[in-house]
Amino acid sequence: MAKIVSGNVAGTGKGRQAGGxxxxxxxxxxxxxxxxxxxxxxxxxxxxxxxxxxxxALWEMSVEPYRIVKISGIGCSSRTPSFFxxxxxxxxxxxxxMPGLATGIAAANRELLPIGISGDGDxxxxxxxxxxxxxxxxxxxxxxxEDNGVYSLTKGQFSPTADIGSTLKDGSINDQExxxxxxxxxxxxxxxxxxSFSGDPVQLLALLKGAIAHNGMAFVHVLSPxxxxxxxxxxxxSYKRIREAACPVHRIEFVPAExxxxxxxxxxxxxRDGTPRELHLADGSFFRLDPLEEGYDPGDRARxxxxxxxxxxxxxLLTGLLYYEPNRLDMNRMLNLVEExxxxxxxxxxxxxxxxxxxxMQTFK
Amino acid sequence: xSGIGQAVEGGKTRSAEKLVNNFSIQVATVNGTGSQSSNxxxxxxxxxxxxxxxxxxxxxxxxxxxxxxxxIRLSERFYFARESVKEFDLLLAMNPATAMDDLAPMKxxxxxxxxxxxGLRDRRDDLVFYPVPFAKLAAEACPDTKLRxxxxxxxxVGVVARLLGIEQAACDKAVRLQFEGRVKAIELNSAAxxxxxxxxxxxxxKRDRLYVxxxxxxxxxxxxxxxxxCALGCIFAGCTLMAWYPITPASSICERFIEYxxxxxxxxxxxxxxxxxxxxxxxxxxLAIVLGAGWAGARAMTxxxxxxxxxxxxxxxxxxxxxxxxxxxxxxxxGPSTGLPTRTSQxxxxxxxxxxxxxxxxxxxxxSNMAECFDxxxxxxxxxxxxxxxxxxxxxxxxxxxPWISGPFAYPEKPMDRGKVLTERDLEKMKTFDRxxxxxxxxxxxxxxxxxxxxxxxxxxxxTSHNEKAQYTERAAEYRAMLDRIARKFETARHLVPxxxxxxxxxxxxxxxxxxxxxxxxxxxxxxxxERHGIETAYMLIRGYPFSDDVERFLLEFPGAYVVDQNRxxxxxALLRMHFPGASxxxxxxxxxxxxxxxxxxxxxxxxxxEGERT
Ligand SMILES: Cc1ncc(C[n+]2csc(CCOP(=O)(O)OP(=O)(O)O)c2C)c(N)n1
Ligand code: SF4
Ligand SMILES: [Mg+2]
Numbered sequence: 019m020a021k022i023v024s025g026n027v028a029g030t031g032k033g034r035q036a037g038g039x040x041x042x043x044x045x046x047x048x049x050x051x052x053x054x055x056x057x058x059x060x061x062x063x064x065x066x067x068x069x070x071x072x073x074x075a076l077w078e079m080s081v082e083p084y085r086i087v088k089i090s091g092i093g094c095s096s097r098t099p100s101f102f103x104x105x106x107x108x109x110x111x112x113x114x115x116m117p118g119l120a121t122g123i124a125a126a127n128r129e130l131l132p133i134g135i136s137g138d139g140d141x142x143x144x145x146x147x148x149x150x151x152x153x154x155x156x157x158x159x160x161x162x163x164e165d166n167g168v169y170s171l172t173k174g175q176f177s178p179t180a181d182i183g184s185t186l187k188d189g190s191i192n193d194q195e196x197x198x199x200x201x202x203x204x205x206x207x208x209x210x211x212x213x214s215f216s217g218d219p220v221q222l223l224a225l226l227k228g229a230i231a232h233n234g235m236a237f238v239h240v241l242s243p244x245x246x247x248x249x250x251x252x253x254x255x256s257y258k259r260i261r262e263a264a265c266p267v268h269r270i271e272f273v274p275a276e277x278x279x280x281x282x283x284x285x286x287x288x289x290r291d292g293t294p295r296e297l298h299l300a301d302g303s304f305f306r307l308d309p310l311e312e313g314y315d316p317g318d319r320a321r322x323x324x325x326x327x328x329x330x331x332x333x334x335l336l337t338g339l340l341y342y343e344p345n346r347l348d349m350n351r352m353l354n355l356v357e358e359x360x361x362x363x364x365x366x367x368x369x370x371x372x373x374x375x376x377x378x379m380q381t382f383k
Numbered sequence: 384x385s386g387i388g389q390a391v392e393g394g395k396t397r398s399a400e401k402l403v404n405n406f407s408i409q410v411a412t413v414n415g416t417g418s419q420s421s422n423x424x425x426x427x428x429x430x431x432x433x434x435x436x437x438x439x440x441x442x443x444x445x446x447x448x449x450x451x452x453x454x455i456r457l458s459e460r461f462y463f464a465r466e467s468v469k470e471f472d473l474l475l476a477m478n479p480a481t482a483m484d485d486l487a488p489m490k491x492x493x494x495x496x497x498x499x500x501x502g503l504r505d506r507r508d509d510l511v512f513y514p515v516p517f518a519k520l521a522a523e524a525c526p527d528t529k530l531r532x533x534x535x536x537x538x539x540v541g542v543v544a545r546l547l548g549i550e551q552a553a554c555d556k557a558v559r560l561q562f563e564g565r566v567k568a569i570e571l572n573s574a575a576x577x578x579x580x581x582x583x584x585x586x587x588x589k590r591d592r593l594y595v596x597x598x599x600x601x602x603x604x605x606x607x608x609x610x611x612x613c614a615l616g617c618i619f620a621g622c623t624l625m626a627w628y629p630i631t632p633a634s635s636i637c638e639r640f641i642e643y644x645x646x647x648x649x650x651x652x653x654x655x656x657x658x659x660x661x662x663x664x665x666x667x668x669x670l671a672i673v674l675g676a677g678w679a680g681a682r683a684m685t686x687x688x689x690x691x692x693x694x695x696x697x698x699x700x701x702x703x704x705x706x707x708x709x710x711x712x713x714x715x716x717x718g719p720s721t722g723l724p725t726r727t728s729q730x731x732x733x734x735x736x737x738x739x740x741x742x743x744x745x746x747x748x749x750x751s752n753m754a755e756c757f758d759x760x761x762x763x764x765x766x767x768x769x770x771x772x773x774x775x776x777x778x779x780x781x782x783x784x785x786p787w788i789s790g791p792f793a794y795p796e797k798p799m800d801r802g803k804v805l806t807e808r809d810l811e812k813m814k815t816f817d818r819x820x821x822x823x824x825x826x827x828x829x830x831x832x833x834x835x836x837x838x839x840x841x842x843x844x845x846x847t848s849h850n851e852k853a854q855y856t857e858r859a860a861e862y863r864a865m866l867d868r869i870a871r872k873f874e875t876a877r878h879l880v881p882x883x884x885x886x887x888x889x890x891x892x893x894x895x896x897x898x899x900x901x902x903x904x905x906x907x908x909x910x911x912x913x914e915r916h917g918i919e920t921a922y923m924l925i926r927g928y929p930f931s932d933d934v935e936r937f938l939l940e941f942p943g944a945y946v947v948d949q950n951r952x953x954x955x956x957a958l959l960r961m962h963f964p965g966a967s968x969x970x971x972x973x974x975x976x977x978x979x980x981x982x983x984x985x986x987x988x989x990x991x992x993x994e995g996e997r998t
Contacts, residue, residue, distance in 0.1 A: 084836045087679070088843075100843055100855075107833035109678060110845040111671070112701050118663070118671025125624055125659040125672070126681035127834050148671070151664040356655040360623040361680030361832060365799045368621030368657050368682070370647045372794045378615065378643075379791040382605035 044080035052077045054104040059094060064216035064242030064257075065164045069098045071219050072133070072162070075226035076103060079274070085131045087123055091116040091145060093171045095137035095164035095242070103133075114145030117152035117161075121349070124157045127359040128350045131230070132159035139169040142178040142197040149199070153206040153235060155349045160229045161237045163199055166244035167255035174247030185252035201326055203237045204319055204341040210236035211341040215264050216243065217257055218337070224272040224305070225339060231275070233300035234348045241335070265329060267314040267338040268307040275302035297342055305339060316342045403594045404434045406472035407465065408455040408543070411485045412536060413478050415447030420561050421536035422453040424572070426786060427557035428540075428549050429457060430606050433598040437463035437903075438786045439980060444631070444724045450481045459600060463787065464904035467984040468977070473547075473593055475539055476503060477517070486510070494591035496542055511591040515542050515582065524578040525571060534575040541579020546587060547595040551580060605791050609756040609782035610686075612792070613712055614639035616760020617684055618647060619795055622710070624683040626661040626672035628691060631724050632780035633714040636686040666691035670698035670711070674773075677708045678844065680804070680832040682764050686712035689731050690721065692738065699773050700739025701846045706819070706828070706869070708767035708774075708802065710760075715779040717978040726978030727780035729899055729949035735775045736928055736958055742866060746876045747775045747928040751902035753789035755926070756782065759881060761795045766879050768802035770872050771827060779949070781900040781980040803829045810837040818842040818853040819865065826871030873929050880927025885937055891921040893994065894941040895973075898925040898955060901947045901981050908986035916991065920945075925955065930962055938966035945990050951976045 040048040052073045059066045076086065086106035088099035092113035099108045111119045120132045141149050141163045152161070167180045176184075179199070180192040203211045210232045214222040222240060229236035241260045243249050249256045254263075279302060289295050293315055297305040314325055316339050329336045356363070410425070412418035419440070426438040437456050443449035454471060456463065469488040476482045476497035483506065486495065491509035504512040521535040537558075544554050554576050562568040613636050617625070625644070627637040644658045659676070663669040669685045676683035687695065692713050702709050715731045717723035735747050746766055748759040759776055767774040803823075810816060810831070816839040819828045828851075831840040842853040849865065850856040897905040902924055912918040923937045923944075938944050938959065944966070946956040953972035960967045973989045975981040 082836075084834060084840070087833045089675075105838060105841050107831075107841050108843040109675070109705075110843065110847070111674075112697055112846055115667060115671040115698065118668040119675035119678075121661065121668075122624065122626070122672040122675025122677070122681070122683065123679040123833065124675075125661065126676040126679035126683070127832075130679070130834055147664055148668055151668065155661075353659050353661070354654070354656050355659060356650055356653070356657055359680075359834070360657065360659060360676075361834070363621075363623060363657055365621055368623055368648070369619055369795070369799065374647050375615075375619065375792065375794050378647075379605055382607045383603070383791075 043077050045082065047077065047080075047083070049073060049077040051083065051105065052103055054099070054101040057098075057101045059098070059101075060246050062245040063094070064166060064240070064244065065095050065098050067216035067219060068162065068164050068222065068240045068242050069101050071222045071226055073102045075223055075230060079227055079230045081131060081230060085129060087130050087132045088135065089116050089120045089123065089132055090135040091137070091140035093137035093140045093169070094244070096135055096140055098164070099135050114140055114143070115148060116140065117145065117148035120159050121152060121155060121157050124159055124349060125353065125355070125360065127361045128158070128355065129359050132157070134159055134161045136161070136163050137170075138163060138165040138167060138177040138179040142199055146178075146197070150202070150206060153203055153208045153237070155352070156207075156209065156235050156346055158234055158348045158350065159236070160226070161235060162240060163237070164240050164242040165199075165255070166242050166248050167253065168244055168248045170244045170247050174244075181254040184254040187247065187250055198326070198330070200237070200239050200340055201323055204322055207343070207346070208237050208341070209234040209343040209346040212237070212339050213239040213241070213335070213337045215241040215260050215337060217261050218264065218266075221266060221270060221337065224270045227272045227274070228299060228303075228305055228339065231299040231301040231303045234346050260335065263333060263335040264337050265311065265334045267311040267316075267336050267340065268309045270338055271306040273304050273306055278302055278304050297339065298344065300344065307339075311336065316340060319343075401592050401594055402472065403596050404457050404459050404598060406457055406593050407470065408473045408475065409471040409485065410453040410455070410475045411478045411481050412451050412453070413480075414442060414445065414449050414451040416536060417533035418451060418453070418477070418536045420572070421540050423786065424537065424554065424557040424561050424576075425540045425543060426455050427560060427606060428544060428553040429455065429595060430601055430788065431553035431556050432549060432595055433601050434595065435459060435461045435600050435788060437788065439465065439781070440785060441979065442725050450478050457595065459598065460910075462903065462907045462983070464907055464980065465982040466907070467982050468979050473543070473591070475543060476501065477536065477539060492592070494593060496539065496546070513542070513546065513587050515539070515579075515587075520578050520582055521575065524575045530571065534571060537572045537575035538579040541576035541581075542583045542587070544576065545580040545583035546589060546591070547593055549595050550597070551577070601788060603791065604788050605753075606786050606788050607753050608635070608784055608786050609750070609753060609778050610635040610714065610784060611639045612753045612756035613686070613760045613776065613778070613783075614643060615792065616757040617710075618643045620761040620764040621682055621799055622658060622684050622764065623681040624659040624661070624673065624676040626663045626669040626683070626685050628663050628666050628669050628687070630688045630691050632716055632784045633686040633688045633691070633712060635784065636712055636714065666694040667698065670695040670702075670709070673709045673711075674698060674702050674707050677702075677767070678705075678833075682708075682768070684710035684712065684764070686714065688714050688716050689718045692731055692734060696739045699745065700741055700743050702773040703739065703743045703745065703869070704741070704846055705844045706771040706830070708764075708771055710763045710767050710774055710776065712776045712778070714783040715777065717976075723978040725780070727900065727949070727980050728976065728978065729779055729901070729954065731777065732950070732954040733958060735777055744873055744929070745773055745775055746770065746873070746880055747777050748880060749777050749898045749926050749928070750782065751899055751924060751926065753787050754792060755881070757792040759926075762881070765797070765800040766876065769800050769827070769879060770876050771802060771830065772872065777899065779900050803827055805829050805831050805835075805840070807835055807837045807840070810835070810839045813839060815839070817851045819849065819868070820851040821868050821871070825875045826868050826873075827875060877929045877931050880929065880931070882931050883926055883933055883937070884924040885933060886922040887940075888919055888921065890919045891941070892919060893990070894921040894923065894937065894944040895947065895990075896923045896925065896938070896944050896955065896959070897947040901949060904981045904983045904986055905947055907983035908990070911983060911987050912990065916987075918990075918994065928958070930959070934959070935963045935966060938963060938969060942969060943971050943993075944969050945971050945973045945993070947973045947975075947981070947986060949975050949981050
């Protein structure tokens with residue numbers, strides 16, 4: 019089996035455009051086809067790097083552009099849907115309400131792949147309620163939270179993910195306990211919880227591809243520094259500090275379905291210490307894991323929470339696939355919906371006949 | 384009939400005169416004792432006798448042990464408002480805590496059936512009293528001590544039925560309908576009614592003048608509440624997503640909708656639903672879910688009341704500016720804040736008309752009876768999709784939660800209007816597609832749905848300022864042009880919302896303007912002004928917003944237009960003034976804000992006072 023390293027040509031690396039142009043994916047599309055408008059973020063912004071990896075993941079996974087919907091709240095991060103997947107519909111809504119919009123969209127058309135983009139303020143402050151209940155509904159979507167520890171669009175106030183002791187540029191210090199959205203998501207049973215860093219595009223790309231392959235809600239927390247308001251000495255969310263603090267629980271490699279298909283009947287392989295070496299995803303792809311944090315098992319909810327908290331006490335930020343639970347019932351199955359997207363149902367299927375009204379009227383006579 | 388009515392007027396009671404099928408009953412009970420079932424049974428039994436009847440439940444914001452009243456009005460003239468909220472001819476007193484207050488407003492000669500230990504008969508000497516040992520009768524009728532407190536009220540129904548002449552068969556049918564196939568409950572409650580009837584036959588000598596006599600005035604009619612009617616409307620509108628957060632008095636729209644959707648909107652073969660039923664975490668989310676769904680092509684709705692409307696403000700503005708269809712039911716209760724959560728009002732009109740920050744405006748459909756609750760619910764989805772905007776259906780607790788009689792609902796004959804949606808095939812014939820361009824001159828642009836497989840289809844929806852191509856813009860001209868075009872859509876909407884009902888009888892000297900649940904009280908008040916005070920009135924029932932041209936024309940025809948509002952600030956008058964400043968001078972407020980539904984007398988008195996006349 020050929021070893022596929024993230025960052026290779028999409029898929030199996032086969033299709034190339036005739037005439038030797040840009041490489042194409044299984045749909046014959048180039049990475050360009052997954053780009054959007056020209057970015058208006060500050061040069062060096064962490065959100066920019068995250069956006070690039072989203073483009074790459076969608077391209078490599080050969081996601082049909084018309085299936086993608088981009089949804090966001092308000093913030094610098096929430097503006098990024100304009101900058102990727104220009105062939106897809108997008109909805110830049112209101113502050114903190116992306117999860118509600120995404121829920122409605124996912125219910126209305128189950129064939130779509132909703133990608134929600136949010137910030138730490140949009141999620142952990144104004145939107146924390148909707149974030150929690152989105153997880154409880156297990157909406158089939160990818161939820162990317164681009165976390166810089168501040169409200170950048172309103173010019174740099176602390177957000178709820180700011181660490182105790184972190185300072186703003188004006189010297190003010192955060193005294194409040196931060197909200198760890200990954201721990202919260204794990205606690206609430208989100209079936210796919212990953213953390214990565216704009217400074218580690220290889221890991222981020224693998225985790226985004228896994229999120230696309232997964233069937234259910236996938237939460238991807240991206241530490242995404244703001245070079246304008248929170249990248250200074252004293253900030254705990256600067257590139258430098260995150261690079262120091264980030265501790266991947268494993269080296270992770272995403273093996274796409276078409277490669278995995280060549281090795282049928284593949285079971286979960288565990289290492290000598292009992293930690294998993296392979297994790298299988300809904301579409302037939304899998305993750306190959308090379309453990310770095312001894313004994314870290316993304317399938318063990320309680321232990322994962324303990325390990326994340328213990329690491330945080332030591333100033334270490336665990337990254338990677340922190341929690342994974344396949345086969346959790348997703349919203350559309352909970353709602354017991356017909357297979358055909360609700361948005362496409364013809365009137366004949368949604369307006370009951372005359373005899374039904376007559377029958378109902380009889381019960382009130 | 385009116386002869387009898389006049390005999391009672393002003394306390395000049397001639398007790399010998401029979402009152403047949405035109406009187407009111409007040410039932411005073413404690414909540415959590417099954418009184419809701421017994422009240423419906425009593426009302427339904429009268430309906431089964433072919434007599435027009437209406438019921439109003441006055442209940443506390445509490446689940447157990449607080450006073451509750453239910454009033455039933457019988458009226459061969461189909462008067463469904465309370466003539467006066469304080470007047471009734473028969474009191475069924477089951478709650479010692481309120482008995483003295485309940486007796487106080489009663490007219491001489493009226494009749495009181497009460498639980499014997501209360502000893503009410505010495506309290507007034509001008510009323511007819513019937514003491515009944517309800518506890519003893521209930522014990523005999525129901526050996527199970529745990530269930531006993533639930534049958535007491537049905538024993539009282541039996542006593543009332545016997546004294547008034549309501550047939551046992553009518554009671555039995557009402558019980559069967561109430562407990563739908565629950566055999567034990569049917570047996571138990573029928574036995575309790577019979578026990579009451581037997582006791583009354585053996586021990587009570589009829590001394591009052593109230594009679595129920597069989598008529599044939601309700602043939603083919605139904606008895607239903609507005610929330611159920613709206614839920615049915617949504618089912619037949621083809622609604623494909625409902626998201627809600629429970630709140631009195633709106634919850635039962637969603638609860639009934641869920642029941643009907645499970646029954647009538649599931650695939651016969653697989654049992655899978657053609658409608659998503661989502662209980663959201665709050666109203667912020669409920670509306671966000673509805674907007675997401677509407678944007679993606681579902682027919683989506685939510686239902687709430689005042690506090691939920693307040694939370695939906697930001698979302699309503701988003702829907703308005705991004706042009707997404709949504710249907711929002713507001714079943715009004717009395718505020719401000721949590722206010723009187725189980726009482727009625729029309730306090731949200733101004734808020735709905737302009738909900739959210741910025742220059743927002745929303746179409747409102749205002750049903751005034753059960754058939755309109757059904758029809759307007761269907762129409763709301765068509766208008767929302769045609770105009771591409773959130774549409775409100777505004778009712779109130781009185782319409783939504785009280786039982787009303789109505790003709791059976793008419794099946795929606797008009798095909799669904801799914802609005803201007805471009806499909807892949809449409810796009811193939813086009814060179815460009817601009818989401819927010821007014822192609823047809825009606826202000827309404829075309830939209831595409833996510834998932835449309837065509838390179839022209841995609842666009843970015845945003846709540847920030849955008850141009851015709853849906854791109855972000857801060858240019859003054861583009862920003863203005865967008866607001867002006869959206870305003871043009873509301874010109875189009877004026878012709879789509881239900882038109883007012885207007886009556887201009889010859890000789891009318893004044894006009895009355897009303898909306899929503901005030902309709903029955905106003906119509907009775909007009910009869911009274913004509914019959915007792917010689918004042919003929921013209922009448923306009925407003926049923927939709929934005930107002931059509933007819934509305935202004937009507938206002939300018941009369942020297943005075945009394946605008947009936949069930950709120951303190953005269954919200955309809957204010958809205959009319961805002962749109963038709965030229966009519967300002969003629970508008971005269973008639974206001975009612977007690978939490979209890981408006982009655983005819985309030986309207987008559989306020990109009991007479993302003994007309995410079997005495998009652
Ligand atoms: C209801 C509401 N309140 C406040 C704001 C102002 N606001 C805009 S963005 C933002 C914070 C965004 O922070 P975050 O989600 O972390 O995004 P970032 O800009 O840091 O990427 C705030 C408070 C708003 N748009 N809406
Ligand atoms: S202000 Fe910060 S978050 Fe916003 S674009 Fe600039 S660097 Fe990025
Ligand atoms: Mg931020």
